[in-house]
Amino acid sequence: MFVTFLIGAIALGTVLLYGCLGETLMEKSGHLNLGVPGIMCMGTAGGCLGIELYMKGLAAPANANWFPLILVAVLFSVLLSVSTGAIYAFLTVTLRCNQNITGLAITTFGSGLAQFIMDTYVTRKNFDVAGKLLSRGFVNDPNANGVLRVFFSHGFFVYFAIVLAVVFAVVLNRTRIGLHLRSVGENPATADADGVNVTAYKYCAVLIGSAVSGFGGLFYIMDYLKGSWENASTIEAFGWLAIALVIFTLWKPNLAIFGSILFGGLFIAAFVLKGNPMQKELLKLLPYVITVLVLVITSIRKKRENQPPASLGLSYFREER
Amino acid sequence: MAKQVLVEFRNITKTFGSVVANNNVSMQIYKGEILSVLGENGCGKTTLMNMLAGIYYPDGGKILIGGKEVQIHSPKTAFEYKIGMIHQHFKLVDVFTAAENVTLGVKDGTKYNLNFVKKRIGEMCDRYGFHINPDKKIYEMSVSEKQTVEIIKVLYRGADILILDEPTAVLTPQEINKLFAVLRAMRNDGKSIIIITHKLNEVMEISDRVAVLRKGEHIGTVETSETNEQALTEMMVGKKITLNIDRTKVENPTDRLFVKGLNYTNQEHIKVLDDVSFVARSGEILGIAGIAGSGQKELLEAIAGLQPLDSGEIVFHRPKKNLPVSFYHKTFHQVVELAAMGKFHYEDGSKVDLTGMSKKEIRQLVNDGKILFNEDDVMNLRDKTPLQIRELGVRLSFVPEDRLGMGLVGNMDLIDNMMLRSYRKGHSILVDRKNPENLAEKIVSGLEVVTPDLHTPVRRLSGGNVQKVLVGREISYAPTVLMAAYPVRGLDINSSYLIYNLLNKQKEEGVAVIFVGEDLDVLLGLCDRILVINSGRVTGIVDARTVTKEEVGLLMTKTDAGKEEKHGTED
Numbered sequence: 001m002f003v004t005f006l007i008g009a010i011a012l013g014t015v016l017l018y019g020c021l022g023e024t025l026m027e028k029s030g031h032l033n034l035g036v037p038g039i040m041c042m043g044t045a046g047g048c049l050g051i052e053l054y055m056k057g058l059a060a061p062a063n064a065n066w067f068p069l070i071l072v073a074v075l076f077s078v079l080l081s082v083s084t085g086a087i088y089a090f091l092t093v094t095l096r097c098n099q100n101i102t103g104l105a106i107t108t109f110g111s112g113l114a115q116f117i118m119d120t121y122v123t124r125k126n127f128d129v130a131g132k133l134l135s136r137g138f139v140n141d142p143n144a145n146g147v148l149r150v151f152f153s154h155g156f157f158v159y160f161a162i163v164l165a166v167v168f169a170v171v172l173n174r175t176r177i178g179l180h181l182r183s184v185g186e187n188p189a190t191a192d193a194d195g196v197n198v199t200a201y202k203y204c205a206v207l208i209g210s211a212v213s214g215f216g217g218l219f220y221i222m223d224y225l226k227g228s229w230e231n232a233s234t235i236e237a238f239g240w241l242a243i244a245l246v247i248f249t250l251w252k253p254n255l256a257i258f259g260s261i262l263f264g265g266l267f268i269a270a271f272v273l274k275g276n277p278m279q280k281e282l283l284k285l286l287p288y289v290i291t292v293l294v295l296v297i298t299s300i301r302k303k304r305e306n307q308p309p310a311s312l313g314l315s316y317f318r319e320e321r
Numbered sequence: 322m323a324k325q326v327l328v329e330f331r332n333i334t335k336t337f338g339s340v341v342a343n344n345n346v347s348m349q350i351y352k353g354e355i356l357s358v359l360g361e362n363g364c365g366k367t368t369l370m371n372m373l374a375g376i377y378y379p380d381g382g383k384i385l386i387g388g389k390e391v392q393i394h395s396p397k398t399a400f401e402y403k404i405g406m407i408h409q410h411f412k413l414v415d416v417f418t419a420a421e422n423v424t425l426g427v428k429d430g431t432k433y434n435l436n437f438v439k440k441r442i443g444e445m446c447d448r449y450g451f452h453i454n455p456d457k458k459i460y461e462m463s464v465s466e467k468q469t470v471e472i473i474k475v476l477y478r479g480a481d482i483l484i485l486d487e488p489t490a491v492l493t494p495q496e497i498n499k500l501f502a503v504l505r506a507m508r509n510d511g512k513s514i515i516i517i518t519h520k521l522n523e524v525m526e527i528s529d530r531v532a533v534l535r536k537g538e539h540i541g542t543v544e545t546s547e548t549n550e551q552a553l554t555e556m557m558v559g560k561k562i563t564l565n566i567d568r569t570k571v572e573n574p575t576d577r578l579f580v581k582g583l584n585y586t587n588q589e590h591i592k593v594l595d596d597v598s599f600v601a602r603s604g605e606i607l608g609i610a611g612i613a614g615s616g617q618k619e620l621l622e623a624i625a626g627l628q629p630l631d632s633g634e635i636v637f638h639r640p641k642k643n644l645p646v647s648f649y650h651k652t653f654h655q656v657v658e659l660a661a662m663g664k665f666h667y668e669d670g671s672k673v674d675l676t677g678m679s680k681k682e683i684r685q686l687v688n689d690g691k692i693l694f695n696e697d698d699v700m701n702l703r704d705k706t707p708l709q710i711r712e713l714g715v716r717l718s719f720v721p722e723d724r725l726g727m728g729l730v731g732n733m734d735l736i737d738n739m740m741l742r743s744y745r746k747g748h749s750i751l752v753d754r755k756n757p758e759n760l761a762e763k764i765v766s767g768l769e770v771v772t773p774d775l776h777t778p779v780r781r782l783s784g785g786n787v788q789k790v791l792v793g794r795e796i797s798y799a800p801t802v803l804m805a806a807y808p809v810r811g812l813d814i815n816s817s818y819l820i821y822n823l824l825n826k827q828k829e830e831g832v833a834v835i836f837v838g839e840d841l842d843v844l845l846g847l848c849d850r851i852l853v854i855n856s857g858r859v860t861g862i863v864d865a866r867t868v869t870k871e872e873v874g875l876l877m878t879k880t881d882a883g884k885e886e887k888h889g890t891e892d
Contacts, residue, residue: 174433175433176424176433179417179421179424179425179433180425180426182414182416182417183414183417183425183426186414186415186416186417187412187413187414187415189412190412190413190414190425191414191425191426193396193412194412194425194426194427195396195397195426195428196425196426304415304416304458304460305416307416310415310416
């Protein structure tokens with residue numbers, strides 16, 4: 001029971017971890033992207049579209065190969081999520097639109113378009129086969145040792161997320177690129193005066209962040225649900241939770257690994273624990289309650305390292321020195 | 322040692338719109354010297370140096386480095402010519418450590434290695450006598466430490482020419498001594514150092530040569546050893562120019578606002594206001610002169626109820642003597658109480674005794690204006706909010722320095738901006754728009770505000786018109802005290818004169834006007850008395866009709882020994 005719960009928590013946490021990593025990267029460059037839920041939806045739709053194309057071309061779906069399947073799914077997912085992210089980047093970096101309004105618009109746009117793509121172009125034929133293939137882990141025997149199952153029963157996307165989180169943490173804190181990116185989010189005028197290309201860093205952060213968050217939805221549909229699809233609003237809900245997770249983990253990718261598992265656990269607790277519907281709904285609120293608590297505690301403690309990037313949400317005009 | 326010319330300005334001219342910031346400036350900077358660039362506010366000293374640092378690009382003239390003409394388009398190009406500038410507002414990332422800030426943006430081809438950066442910072446510290454912990458975060462640092470990081474940052478990039486913009490403005494005397502020691506060590510190492518300043522004593526102490534600028538022009542460069550403070554002040558302020566401002570005689574001045582011993586220490590532990598006391602009189606313009614940032618802003622905001630104080634009193638005398646009592650300010654009960662205390666008299670001078678009179682009779686007497694006050698109202702405005710001050714019935718008008726930040730709302734139109742002052746009036750749940758509209762119309766026609774219509778957002782108006790709208794609104798409430806901070810900053814000549822005339826008119830109507838200005842000629846021509854403020858202290862209150870520009874200039878810039886001793890014991 002506990003092993004199943006933990007496996008479920010890690011799996012659901014991975015959905016959030018992708019969204020959280022992408023949003024963290026964007027926020028580190030000073031861009032509060034509320035479009036992440038929409039971008040996640042688009043990443044999902046793109047990935048499904050890729051899988052659809054691949055599976056359609058196969059004579060026998062059972063012969064599907066793991067590697068090209070992942071490749072095509074990732075490629076198409078990145079294509080759509082990055083182009084959605086590019087709209088956000090162009091509007092907020094180049095045209096300096098209000099980030100909140102742009103983000104909300106992108107979310108509405110992204111979830112709507114994703115719904116359209118999924119309903120119109122994706123028949124989900126043989127998606128169950130693809131789903132099984134994508135979620136295949138090192139240990140697939142349900143009767144294996146509990147510890148082994150917790151650590152090794154997951155599909156490719158779970159480990160990829162954790163690797164990404166570690167890479168993000170190292171890049172942000174240990175490299176010159178990370179130093180420059182953080183300086184852009186903290187004080188773009190200083191970064192600019194010191195010769196850092198602010199616009200380039202902002203674009204790169206938003207585009208890479210979009211690509212990463214897009215994997216979250218794809219993972220949810222193909223791995224967690226093994227290829228079934230209801231509607232875009234489920235993924236959108238995960239997007240909002242991912243943004244809350246960024247605050248909860250204090251903009252630290254390494255903390256995000258554990259934070260996402262906690263959030264994932266709280267999220268599925270509502271389904272695992274017995275109780276009446278009202279109690280379950282209240283349980284689902286817990287991640288948000290905890291996020292508010294973290295905000296309150298960090299605001300009271302006022303430790304500067306735990307505050308959001310100083311110029312988060314602000315547009316940068318070079319002329320306004 | 323033969324002096325080698327490192328940088329040469331040739332006929333540099335720079336204009337911003339119609340304002341000439343630098344006019345035909347030619348001067349030289351030698352290798353291995355400390356050069357002070359001295360001048361009043363707005364004389365173009367910072368603009369000139371910004372052109373060397375690549376912030377601005379000159380409109381005319383040439384900059385030569387090592388005898389070759391160069392084009393400095395950006396701070397990055399400036400670094401290529403080994404020029405580094407330390408601005409007044411530090412450009413540092415707060416949550417980074419000193420070492421991270423120093424290495425930010427450096428592309429020297431080496432691997433990113435903070436330990437190597439720290440080692441190099443350590444070497445520089447040993448060489449020039451700095452003290453800095455490279456692992457300390459900027460937000461934990463004092464202003465002096467931040468400045469040190471800025472200097473290291475510039476040196477790390479290999480600068481040979483360092484420009485420091487008012488480096489001592491935010492430092493304590495001990496920190497200034499440390500900084501000067503470092504600067505001397507750098508000069509002896511062959512670096513050229515340029516200090517932009519207006520503090521005469523520091524110029525005399527640190528620099529080898531002094532270049533004086535006045536109103537955008539280079540007046541001259543002299544060896545520090547061959548000059549003195551008196552001569553430099555004369556170069557700085559120049560001859561008095563008589564302006565064509567009508568200054569009327571002060572009629573029946575009465576003491577209106579008593580400011581007693583104001584003290585305020587800011588978060589950086591700098592004494593912004595140090596025992597400031599003065600009296601503002603009705604029918605008089607009191608000028609406040611001082612280098613920018615000497616505490617003028619805090620002083621005015623303290624009076625307006627926006628600035629908390631450590632100690633001191635702000636006492637307002639409302640002119641009431643021999644004026645009739647009305648129910649406008651006093652309730653019926655207050656009138657009866659005050660009458661019982663003997664605060665009123667009749668026109669013929671006899672005492673008012675209301676005992677035994679009916680309510681109706683008392684109302685009749687008050688409404689007919691038969692009952693007069695014996696004395697002025699006295700009230701303490703300290704620690705009162707602007708709203709509380711207004712509720713006390715004190716008509717205090719404030720034209721702040723930051724017109725579109727504190728004075729007006731840029732995105733709102735003229736009428737809405739008028740309503741900011743009047744929205745509490747009336748008893749309806751809807752705000753009154755009619756009166757503000759009339760007022761806006763009156764201001765537009767009366768002060769010749771150039772605007773397409775009354776519904777234009779004020780931020781679209783030119784600086785002069787914005788100021789007219791603000792001043793117009795403030796004086797429309799018939800103030801008893803009018804405070805104006807730099808009301809003509811950025812305005813053309815005609816608009817400036819219009820504002821001077823408005824202030825003069827207020828003075829004639831018996832308003833106590835407080836005018837914070839930067840142009841000494843204007844202060845001497847417009848004001849009746851001038852209060853000189855220097856680093857938060859009042860260094861003198863002088864008669865504007867008899868004082869000379871040099872005297873005011875010296876009061877503004879000279880730091881007396883007594884203050885330094887006082888600071889010394891505090892630390």
